[in-house]
Amino acid sequence: MVKYSIELKQRVIQDYLSGKGGSTYLAKLHNVGSSSQVRRWIRNYRAEGLPTAHSKVNKNYSMELKENAGFFYFLSYLKCYNYWVSKLKK
Known part of the structure; x- marks a missing residue:
């Protein structure tokens, strides 16, 4: 699984929102694995806001x-x- 930087995610989301292209075009432009990944970022942005530097932390029991x-x-x-x-x- 490829990890993408927060800066890249934010740049792709901003490009999408400003109308620079659709998810397929932006995935190719920014070398993201698939357009579905871009759509997932957009969906998460709409639900939670811009991605931040906070990563999901696994709990250690x-x-x-x-x-x-x-x-x-x-x-x-x-x-x-x-x-x-x-x-x-x-």
Whole structure:
């Protein structure tokens, strides 16, 4: 997956809004992989405004939290399993 700079995204959006071309033309002009990528940037701009330097941050969870989540998921599975086994035995 290619990462495009924020400056490029802003330039493409501004060119589109000023009527310099459509998504296909601007994708070729700015060497963007596809016109659908340009349309996605336009759609996001209309929903959220201009892209900024803030990147989406992946959260890092502790191993303890991950283990607890897995344990509680397993417990809920066992509860569900035992519920249906008891229903089928009746």
